[in-house]
Amino acid sequence: MSRRNLHPLALAVLLERDVARKCHLVAELRRAWHAGELVSESAKAPDITTPGRPALPELVNPRQLPRRRLGSEAGRLSMIHAIAHIEFNAINLAVDAVTRYPGMPSGFYTDWIDVAADEARHFELLRARLAEAGAVYGDFPAHDGLWDMALRTRHDPLARMALVPRVMEARGLDVTPGIMRKFSGIGDHATVAVLELILREEVAHVEAGRVGFAIYAGSVVWNRKRPISVCYVNTCAAKSAVRCIMPRGARPGLAKMS
Ligand SMILES: [Fe+2]
Ligand SMILES: [Fe+2]
16 A cells, blocks of 8 residues: 655645535645654645634734623623634644655654644534534634744744744643633533643643654753743754744843853
């Protein structure tokens, strides 16, 4: 049996606009990869700047989003919708890591295919919570911060691993217990159960980021005062290349290069 190339299939998942079909394709990608039906044949990766997503939700500046208060039904649904939107973006981010960085060890692809499958399940669980109240994904506006970070780190897997799983997903681990307490406070125990599962599984995503980071990082020094800035020496791509990757607005860190 000739094995199919993983990367074009992952690209098809990334570009799929229909949310249910995207989730189905992710599950099939994971099945085929673990069944040994796919192989990573290095190819020049396409530079996808807009992933497949439905026409709605409308993407707006974060400052334009209304404050979410769980006291009302609209607030409860808005919060579930916001988390569903994060999970939907997380599918695209995980699949983007598979398509964008050819030539990585197969374990890197296993990790990010598994992460994509987890994110798709998380998204579907939250979509089901919305459906139980007669709402759908797209009913509320959302912002594009996660994908924006994907674009800003697309040139380098080290930057991607540093800033997406190791910072943004790790922050999710920190804030989720507080969100669970709020849902518990209004008696929405079904959503708490979904968030509990998500929290448990997201730990592995941060770990996948740590491993992906270690694959590339030769020497890493974190700036403890400003933990979202990182300086590193990329020993894989070019031993002498020293770069600093910082989110917009962050000031240069104090990290000492070794
Ligand atoms: Fe998730
Ligand atoms: Fe995740």
